[in-house]
Amino acid sequence: MSIELRNITKQFGAVAAVNNVSFSVKEGELMALLGPSGGGKTTVLRMIAGLEEPTSGDIFIQGQRVNDLSVQQRNIGFVFQNYALFKNMNVFKNIAFGLKIKKWKRRDIKARVAELVKLLGLEGLEKRYAHQLSGGQRQRVAIARALAPKPSVLLLDEPFGAVDAKIRQELREWLVTLHHELSVTTIFVTHDQEEAMEVSNRIVIFSKGDLEQLGTPREVYEQPANEFVARFVGVMNVLEAEVKDGVARVGELQFAAGDQPDGARLRIGFRPYAVQVSPDVNLYPYRAVLIRTYFLGIMLRLEFELGSGLVLRSRMTKEEYAQLGLEDGKAVSLQIRNYRVLAAEESALPPERQSAYQPPPSIAENI
Amino acid sequence: MKCFTGVNLKTFFLVSALGIAAASSGGARDVTLLNVSYDPTRELYLEFNAAFAKHWKEKTGDTVTVKQSHGGSSKQARSVIDGLRADVVTLALAYDIDAIAERSKALPPDWQQRLPGNSSPYVSTLGFLVRKGNPKDIKDWDDLVKPGISVVTPNPKTSGVARWNYLAAWGYALKANQNDQKKAQEYVAKLYKNVPVLDSGARGATTTFIERGIGDVLINWENELLLVTRKTNPGQFEIVMPTVSILAEPAVAVIDRNVNRKGTADVARAYLEYLYSETGQEIAAKHFYRPTLESVAAKHTDTFPRLELFTVAEMFGGWQQAHRDHFTEGGSFDRIYKP
Amino acid sequence: MGGNVSRMNRDATAKSQRGTEESPLVKGLLVGVCGLFLAVFLLLPLINVFAQALAKGWQLYWASLREPDSLAAIKLTLQIAAIVVPLNTLFGVCAAWAIAKFEFRGKSLLITLIDLPFAVSPVVAGLIYVIMFGLQGYLGPWLDRHDIQIIFAVPGIALATIFVTFPFVARELIPVMQATGREQEEAALTLGAGAWRTFWHVTLPSVKWGLLYGIILCNARAMGEFGAVSVVSGHVSGVTNTMPLHVEKLYNEYQGPAAFAVASLLALLALVTLGLKTLLEWKQQREYQNAQVSATEAAVGRQPE
Structure with missing residues (x-):
């Protein structure tokens, strides 16, 4: 079902956890709320569920304003970050809990639980208790429990946050499949941009309670609304350039400055894949030396140092790497295929960090 | 949480009110009396209550059950003042019942005049307990101050009976020295030089003497001494009664307010009067309290030898005065006793 | 993340254990002293209670328990526990x-107030009610006019016992409830x-x-409370x-075996309490460990936030 938030603000004391946020989720959509911890995304999720009350603004579920409906009346399924399975009940009873409350017939409950157990691959675990299950199993029980009463909306708070990396990948694929099968409107919260990109139809990006951007994974990746989004979604080289004679310059790099006046400072961003490399040192405008190579499965991350000392990041497949005959210390030439002006007249970063942005190594590199 | 407690408290009140109502509503046939008494009278009243119940049944056909409460005499008085619903009190001192009359106004100030003998149906006095055969040949107070005699008595600062002991010795010395306070103090000082250790209570002193075998003579209530020689440790000790001793007059009274409320005034008064009857007096004597009814006392002269008895009132001007003179900070006891 | 913390704690304890391992003599000595201390001051007296109770034989033991006043005392004690324990629960x-x-104004004051009975002498607890409900007290005269008896009757004893025992349940539950958190409840909602x-x-x-x-614990204390009850009992x-x-009364009446017979019931209650307590602690420990294991498992592979 469709969900709409209109001008939602949530204050905790003097702090605004969510600041005048509006967006809507389409029927059957799988939406990710992405952002760093403390960005307000979980609070948004809890307000949709009715576990928190917005300080101001309205929430609609399929056109109906639900602000005054209690949690129980909203017919949502909620999967908690740590699953919150009922410790004192086994898997069967956990899944059946919501059905019992809805006063389903015993036979129907049995059938529905069996159906979910099968759907979620929990066969044979019905008699187990939470502490006898693995992280992934627990998570699936939590989802089965949330789905059992056929909620109109499924809300998941960091659904893969608490399982280890290997299972996480499986669970992601599985969530996509599940969503495909059930096509229930789903919103999940994550701080992992890769997860958001891979799983969701659309992403809402939050930072410090503000909605930064809403778009498809491709949109937020390729057209980040601002530097925060650009940096949060994927890796980006970010440089601060100064405009002189209609050209923005940093080191030997030059970018078209459009109609920016001389002396303006521009923040220029480009993705690693935008950096093109040739072993022919004369092919592209900038000379550089390959100083480091990181192997990340089939993809490689490369760091090039320009004559001016600037370090740029690039990435390519193993095959490309082999074709180009690259190795550490090799001299190459570079060009930058496309870039974005992220901000003008801004110097958010201290000067010494103005070389290529270096986020901590993360799986984000896989993109 | 508040609401639940509230409801339950109300039920408590109801339950307790009903309980009381049930106890008193059977006034015609079933009567319950509460006798608030002090510690050493437990056995006495256990027997007396049964005797009275029988007597009352024969006389009126009603069944009377007497409940007992025992404790320190002044603490019991305090409880009655605070609302313990005693029909009658039978306490160690008239002083304690005066306190009830004064503070709670539950009985008139002249209560002591309502029963014979200043409302003391039985009395007691202090005596000496010595080891079998009286090896130190102790006969009277004078013998206690002889060198080499070891006297066991508790600390008057902490023990009630110890104060009686102290005043008895002091009173004896006054009588022997024509009311010379100085000589009396000298005598008592000498006496306490012979006390090897001051126990804090009567019970401790008795244990010291009987079980630990310390001392030649123990000063204690006559009824307690008789209990030792006739019941608990027969054949091991002997009682020596001095020529002069102090008279303790336990007092009894009906608590008017409570009996009026419960409608038990008649039976409560009859209960106390029955203490003065021959049966009551015999039971008192049996539990080693001196009967006041002459006919009964005459029968028990070998248990209770006649001796000269003085009261705190006539010798010391009452308990409050005695307390001020002897037991307060800087009183005579502080002057004579240097541990 | 909880897992990480607890692992750190475990490391710390492991280290400190290593520290004491160096001197087994000291360890043995300490354990020995404790054992001896417990034996002399706790175990022997307890055994003595039973020995004294049975000193004059089973028959007298049985008879002293069946004596009407003893039966009444047992009944009253059970009655008080039956009133106090549910209320305090x-x-x-x-x-x-x-x-x-929940977060609310005055929370820390409430916590302090719950602990009050632990800090106050039971005698004071008793006297509070005498001052409140006694004839010389604030409400006494009113209660007296309406013929309602609180002190020197069952309600007073129950009140004093409630006062003395009310921290037990709350004190046990607060940490457990805090550890459980609200998520399971929210899931149910x-x-x-x-x-x-x-x-x-x-x-x-x-x-x-x-x-x-x-x-x-509440029950054990409710049945065993002496000080506060003594003040309001009459x-x-x-x-x-x-x-x-009743034990005190019997003892003062020189009825040693009877006193110890009733005392032995209280001692028995203590033993049962200890047994149950150990069992529950073991159960709780096991559940806690299970929770720990799951938390640790859950924490594995989780990114630091």
């Missing part, structure tokens, strides 16, 4: 719930459960061992004497 659950799960159902099916079962533990044999008061 109710109060304790409410207080613990409020404190563990999202599944449509009302507050009452959530409480019975989710909150209560998840704290049941802690609750039982608190109830048992000591009417067969009416307002609880077991502990």
Whole structure:
């Protein structure tokens, strides 16, 4: 079902956890709320569920304003970050809990639980208790429990946050499949941009309670609304350039400055894949030396140092790497295929960090 | 949480009110009396209550059950003042019942005049307990101050009976020295030089003497001494009664307010009067309290030898005065006793 | 993340254990001293209670327990426990719930007040009620006019006992409830459960061992309380004497074996309490460990936030 938030603000004391946020989720959509911890995304999720009350603004579920409906009346399924399975009940009873409350017939409950157990691959675990299950199993029980009463909306708070990396990948694929099968409107919260990109139809990006951007994974990746989004979604080289004679310059790099006046400072961003490399040192405008190579499965991350000392990041497949005959210390030439002006007249970063942005190594590199 | 407690408290009140109502509503046939008494009278009243119940049944056909409460005499008085619903009190001192009359106004100030003998149906006095055969040949107070005699008595600062002991010795010395306070103090000082250790209570002193075998003579209530020689440790000790001793007059009274409320005034008064009857007096004597009814006392002269008895009132001007003179900070006891 | 913390703690304890391993002599000595101390000051007297109780034979033991005043004392004690324990359980659950799960003004004051009975001497606890409800007290005259008796009757004894025992359940529950958190309850709410159902099916079962533990301690103290009860009892044999008061009374009457017979019942209660307590602690420990294991598992592979 469709969900709409209109001008939602949530204050905790003097702090605004969510600041005048509006967006809507389409029927059957799988939406990710992405952002760093403390960005307000979980609070948004809890307000949709009715576990928190917005300080101001309205929430609609399929056109109906639900602000005054209690949690129980909203017919949502909620999967908690740590699953919150009922410790004192086994898997069967956990899944059946919501059905019992809805006063389903015993036979129907049995059938529905069996159906979910099968759907979620929990066969044979019905008699187990939470502490006898693995992280992934627990998570699936939590989802089965949330789905059992056929909620109109499924809300998941960091659904893969608490399982280890290997299972996480499986669970992601599985969530996509599940969503495909059930096509229930789903919103999940994550701080992992890769997860958001891979799983969701659309992403809402939050930072410090503000909605930064809403778009498809491709949109937020390729057209980040601002530097925060650009940096949060994927890796980006970010440089601060100064405009002189209609050209923005940093080191030997030059970018078209459009109609920016001389002396303006521009923040220029480009993705690693935008950096093109040739072993022919004369092919592209900038000379550089390959100083480091990181192997990340089939993809490689490369760091090039320009004559001016600037370090740029690039990435390519193993095959490309082999074709180009690259190795550490090799001299190459570079060009930058496309870039974005992220901000003008801004110097958010201290000067010494103005070389290529270096986020901590993360799986984000896989993109 | 508040609401639940509230409801339950109300039920408590109801339950307790009903309980009381049930106890008193059977006034015609079933009567319950509460006798608030002090510690050493437990056995006495256990027997007396049964005797009275029988007597009352024969006389009126009603069944009377007497409940007992025992404790320190002044603490019991305090409880009655605070609302313990005693029909009658039978306490160690008239002083304690005066306190009830004064503070709670539950009985008139002249209560002591309502029963014979200043409302003391039985009395007691202090005596000496010595080891079998009286090896130190102790006969009277004078013998206690002889060198080499070891006297066991508790600390008057902490023990009630110890104060009686102290005043008895002091009173004896006054009588022997024509009311010379100085000589009396000298005598008592000498006496306490012979006390090897001051126990804090009567019970401790008795244990010291009987079980630990310390001392030649123990000063204690006559009824307690008789209990030792006739019941608990027969054949091991002997009682020596001095020529002069102090008279303790336990007092009894009906608590008017409570009996009026419960409608038990008649039976409560009859209960106390029955203490003065021959049966009551015999039971008192049996539990080693001196009967006041002459006919009964005459029968028990070998248990209770006649001796000269003085009261705190006539010798010391009452308990409050005695307390001020002897037991307060800087009183005579502080002057004579240097541990 | 909880897992990481606990692992660090475990490392710390492991280290400190290594520290003491160096001197087994000291360890042995310490354990020996403790053992001896416990034996002399706790175990021997306890054994002595039973020895004294049975000194004059089983028959007298049995007879002293069946004596009407003893029976009345046992009955009264059970009655008081039956009134006090449910009330304090109710109060304790409410207080613990409020404190563990909600933020409100005056919370720290409430916590302090719950601890008050631990800090106050039982005699004071008793006197409070005498001052409140005694004839010379604030409410006494009014109660007297309406013929309602509080002190020197069952209500007073119950009140004093409630006062003395009320921290037990709350104190046991607060940490357990805090550790459990609110998520399970919220999960129940999202599944449509009302507050009452959530409480019975989710909150209560998840704290049941802690609750039982608190109830048992509360019960033990309620039955064993002497000081506060002594002040408000009035000591009417067969009416307002609880077991502990009755023991004292019998002892003062030189009825040693009877006193110890009743005392042995109280000692027995203590042993049963200890047994149950150990069992519950073991259960709770096991559940806690399970929770720990799952938390650690869950924490594995999780990114630092």
